[in-house]
Amino acid sequence: MQRLWVPHRMVYVADQHQPDHHDCPFCEAPARSDADALIVARGETAYVLLNLFPYNSGHLLVCPYRHVSMYDEATPEEVAEIAALTQTAMRVAREVLGCHGFNIGMNQGQIAGAGVAAHLHQHIVPRWESDANFFPIIAQTKALPQLLGDVRESLAAAWPHP
Template sequence: MTDLPGNGSPYEPDEVGPQQGVGDPDPFLRLWTPHRMAYITGENKPTSADAGSGCPFCRIPSLPDAEALIVQRAGAAYAVLNLYPYNPGHLMVVPYRHVADYTELTPDEVADVARLTQEAMQAVRTVSAAHGFNIGMNQGEIAGAGIAAHLHQHVVPRWGGDTNFMPVVGQTKVLPQLLADTRSLLAKSWPAES
């Protein structure tokens, strides 16, 4: 890497770098992810279990697809990109109805969640050749659900070596593409309904 300090970088350790003199210069490259601050602080997280505009999964379907990051809609559920993805292309499949528990889904909701999950896998494989997937639901706050009141299934693409030192040591995920661009690619590659 020729752009690191000491290797031909425009910011040699004794020069004022991008932070304009704040702190002591060092050889580390920083990857800023300010969009994650909303997740860390709980911004937009519902304060109650009620349906309506306070629930992002109830609000999202009323927005235009590109703005909401919705990739595909079905009769009883929709697929949307995760705002705080674990990996590039991380989607969630969400029933329109505000329901917390998988056992409370109707047969139509179960069918749409399952079909959209399959189609999400196909679209991600087409766009980015995922090697595998983590697919699942966290049922209840105690099980790790960030928004426990509105069921959502995660579809997380995986590649060999995608868990490296960055998330383990640096607690940072490197996402190579803007969410709007990812949404556009996945929407164009979404399989035709069978």
Template sequence: MTNDDHLQRLWAPYRMAYVRGAGDAPTEPDACPFCLMVAGERQTELIIARGWTCFVVLNLFPYNPGHLMVLPMRHVADYTELDAAETAELAAMTQRAIVTVRDVSAPDGFNVGINLGGVAGGSISQHLHQHVVPRWAGDANFMTVLGGTKTMPQLLEDTCGLLREAWDESDDAGGT
């Protein structure tokens, strides 16, 4: 077989199971990991804050320290399915998440986004979640690129504690 386009290929055949949808979260709310968090049945220690219709949680598999997700409490897959109160609170909590992470760890920037549907990269596409990922100059290095390994300089528990404390302090100061 010839390589006429002169592109190098990185073969990762184990990814085919993900591409085909194997391991994607169940569609039923009673099996959804986010709904189980809301119900207090799973990984509640990762929850940073709860609102009336939405909550903020530390990502269990973060891209960077402080990687948060803002989610509606209701099991809904698409942004267009949110009601007005959920939409407003999702936006307000996203803003507050950015402010809180800035206060705690002073990142150089952020990636903020929603992956709608499995083909868009949503690993748990049945429950809408917006990512708030802090970024620093040089946070992707040879370990990630060549070694397929992400170096995390802080434990999840430590990150969660710092963010929760900063969020609570913002509450005391009259924050959103």
């Protein structure tokens, strides 16, 4: 039997701490370089970054800069930009990654499965016709064919600039 070791996932699995505005990774990310924070694009009220613990290659998150936890707390401007960034992310992911579909959604609150419940974020998970297998079920492991930094570079390079 072969094993695929993914020790970087242990940080996510073992850490049940819910950050607040003092240690929120989505508040801290914009202060770092794009490459270091895995930021793909920055808007006026929101930004796009790769998920550090992706469900699939190219798993993106769209976050407002402002620290709000629920969708109904977002301003109309934030909602509009989150939607526009999501649409652009889909177009860029189809072009760069060649994906066939997407899972898009928000988990609102810790009880609903939000890993970082205190800061609103929308998931954009690229999907391919052949990406479903029993590996995650049997081995509880997801094999990702590309490094996060390489995916970020590809997506950022293809992102349209106004």
